[in-house]
Amino acid sequence: MPYDWTKSVFRFMKTLTGRIRGVDRVPFFAIIDEQFISRIIGITTREILSSPETYANCLIKTAEFIKADTIQIPSAYAGPAEAYAFAEANNKMNSIQWYDYKPLAIKQGEVCKTEEDIEKLEIPEHSKIDLWDTTYKTANIIREKTKFPQAMGLGIWSVVQELRGINAFKDIRKNPDLLLKLCEKIYESQLDSYNDWIEKVGESAIIMYTGYAFNKHMMSFKDAMKYEGQFIKRFQKKINSPFFLHNCGTRPYFREVCNEIDFIAVNGSHPLNIKYWIDFKKDFPKVTIMGANIDVSRELFTGTPQDVEEKVRENIINLAPGGRYIVSPICCLPWGVPIPNVLAIPKAIEKYGQYPIKGAQ
Amino acid sequence: MDYEQLTELIVELELDDIADAVKEALEADKKDPFDILSALTAGMDEVGHRYAEEIYYLADLMLAAETMKVALEVLKPELASSEKVKDKVKVVIATVKGDNHDIGKNLLGILLMSEGFEVYDLGKDVDAETIVAKVKETGASIVGLSSLLSMTVSQIEVVHEALKTAGLRDKVKLIVGGAPLSMDLAKRFGADDFAEDTIKGITHIKNLTGI
Numbered sequence: 001m002p003y004d005w006t007k008s009v010f011r012f013m014k015t016l017t018g019r020i021r022g023v024d025r026v027p028f029f030a031i032i033d034e035q036f037i038s039r040i041i042g043i044t045t046r047e048i049l050s051s052p053e054t055y056a057n058c059l060i061k062t063a064e065f066i067k068a069d070t071i072q073i074p075s076a077y078a079g080p081a082e083a084y085a086f087a088e089a090n091n092k093m094n095s096i097q098w099y100d101y102k103p104l105a106i107k108q109g110e111v112c113k114t115e116e117d118i119e120k121l122e123i124p125e126h127s128k129i130d131l132w133d134t135t136y137k138t139a140n141i142i143r144e145k146t147k148f149p150q151a152m153g154l155g156i157w158s159v160v161q162e163l164r165g166i167n168a169f170k171d172i173r174k175n176p177d178l179l180l181k182l183c184e185k186i187y188e189s190q191l192d193s194y195n196d197w198i199e200k201v202g203e204s205a206i207i208m209y210t211g212y213a214f215n216k217h218m219m220s221f222k223d224a225m226k227y228e229g230q231f232i233k234r235f236q237k238k239i240n241s242p243f244f245l246h247n248c249g250t251r252p253y254f255r256e257v258c259n260e261i262d263f264i265a266v267n268g269s270h271p272l273n274i275k276y277w278i279d280f281k282k283d284f285p286k287v288t289i290m291g292a293n294i295d296v297s298r299e300l301f302t303g304t305p306q307d308v309e310e311k312v313r314e315n316i317i318n319l320a321p322g323g324r325y326i327v328s329p330i331c332c333l334p335w336g337v338p339i340p341n342v343l344a345i346p347k348a349i350e351k352y353g354q355y356p357i358k359g360a361q
Numbered sequence: 362m363d364y365e366q367l368t369e370l371i372v373e374l375e376l377d378d379i380a381d382a383v384k385e386a387l388e389a390d391k392k393d394p395f396d397i398l399s400a401l402t403a404g405m406d407e408v409g410h411r412y413a414e415e416i417y418y419l420a421d422l423m424l425a426a427e428t429m430k431v432a433l434e435v436l437k438p439e440l441a442s443s444e445k446v447k448d449k450v451k452v453v454i455a456t457v458k459g460d461n462h463d464i465g466k467n468l469l470g471i472l473l474m475s476e477g478f479e480v481y482d483l484g485k486d487v488d489a490e491t492i493v494a495k496v497k498e499t500g501a502s503i504v505g506l507s508s509l510l511s512m513t514v515s516q517i518e519v520v521h522e523a524l525k526t527a528g529l530r531d532k533v534k535l536i537v538g539g540a541p542l543s544m545d546l547a548k549r550f551g552a553d554d555f556a557e558d559t560i561k562g563i564t565h566i567k568n569l570t571g572i
Contacts, residue, residue: 035512097461097486102512105461107485166464170427172420173374217558219418250540250557296511297541302549334511334541 005146008069016288020323026316026353027069028346029290029328035102036333037062044100052137067346071148075135078155078210080104083162084131086111089124109165118182126193136200149205152197156231157213159186187231207243214257215249221256232261248331258284269295269330278318289319291328300329300337305344312348321360362386364400371404374424383435394439401432405475409560426471449479450570451501455492456485457516462509469559489523496529503566504535511541521551534569538562
């Protein structure tokens with residue numbers, strides 16, 4: 001029987017927007033990256049990215065294999081692919097490293113080693129960059145085949161760290177103006193990629209905003225707003241689509257940031273204490289929780305399928321009643337995660353996630 | 362220049378003033394370099410405390426580490442020529458193969474140096490063979506590995522196995538850190554210990570070496 005993407009789209013979009021009338025069960029959002037695709041399909045990252053058709057087919061097959069309700073393109077995420085664009089625009093492709101079975105990576109801090117590098121940093125034209133062209137075309141194929149609305153990824157600090165590396169943290173205290181200049185250039189670059197997306201893919205149904213500055217071990221909330229938050233507000237003035245905040249850090253400022261900025265959803269795996277998330281749901285009833293405390297490094301990696309089932313159950317019975325909860329392991333599924341553990345997620349959703357939720361607290 | 366002032370310069374992250382202050386303490390005030398080091402380390406302890414209390418953040422930690430590094434550059438020749446000089450604990454640190462994130466690892470390196478450890482920083486994206494070779498060459502008793510990516514954490518096991526094959530595993534303690542890791546996962550990969558952040562990493566390494 002063909003995979004029912006129409007039902008998945010309905011389930012995900014309705015839950016995300018808090019209208020669960022007619023929704024059968026809790027949706028499953030998985031972050032599928034090139035590494036996981038390689039593992040499931042059995043080809044290298046370069047082969048996956050060799051054509052939009054291959055990329056799209058591999059992604060669809062992988063999402064269907066793990067029974068995910070969502071499908072989105074990893075290279076549309078504002079991390080390595082955006083760093084790749086900067087590297088190419090600034091003739092620093094030697095800072096990019098390719099791997100057979102995982103996403104490409106940039107040597108952190110290589111592109112903006114010096115202050116002069118930041119001053120002279122060229123903003124990429126994404127339409128001229130092969131990886132982004134493949135990304136746009138892949139998004140179109142996926143949408144055509146699955147009808148799943150494609151999400152564009154944005155994020156400032158994730159790219160700052162890629163380009164400036166460890167020096168970015170020193171800049172916070174010693175050279176804030178220079179750091180802001182870099183943030184402005186990344187902001188301009190991301191507007192360029194967003195405009196390309198609009199032109200080539202169409203309106204992004206939702207924006208996945210990766211907000212790595214919003215971590216307590218990184219910087220104060222005030223600084224996080226300065227180097228990330230203010231840019232989100234500016235993006236939101238220009239972009240009509242709703243934003244969800246992805247943050248796979250261990251000490252996130254979810255509560256603080258949701259008091260300042262409108263997000264339709266938060267996507268994280270920490271804090272691990274479920275009580276935090278129960279309280280979050282009470283205090284932010286209009287913010288959908290995607291994830292809560294299902295961390296890929298814990299039950300999924302070291303536990304059994306039964307452990308995973310229990311973790312998913314705990315999240316569902318505490319957070320899904322009334323809607324606005326989406327099961328999501330965070331972050332990308334690493335190579336060593338046992339596949340039976342991954343498959344335990346959709347099984348647990350089938351078992352515990354049917355509306356109305358049984359055994360709700 | 363009294364010891365409290367030196368401590369204060371570290372706590373207040375006075376990168377531009379620290380070198381002159383240490384020189385003054387050494388030359389004009391003829392202070393013992395080991396007492397100066399103790400004063401500076403007390404400053405780092407206070408910085409670590411402020412980080413734990415969320416008064417300071419990573420940016421402050423980085424700057425404190427940089428300030429300490431500058432102070433140590435001035436102090437190092439005096440410490441080395443002192444009769445009190447003792448054998449340092451050698452630590453090899455690296456970010457595992459396939460991972461190019463080195464912010465935490467770099468910070469740990471600087472903090473370890475400021476605590477008097479002899480640090481061999483192999484950089485990022487380092488394979489197990491290179492780590493084993495460095496342990497052999499230096500006789501290090503601690504290996505500290507960093508992995509920020511969930512997709513590279515299993516490299517810890519590769520290093521653990523390579524150390525075993527080389528007959529070095531029982532001679533070194535393996536400690537790991539990085540956002541996707543937990544104590545359970547670290548132990549599963551064969552590590553002896555896990556630390557949530559660099560400040561805790563220092564404490565754990567001291568415990569592992571019995572300092």
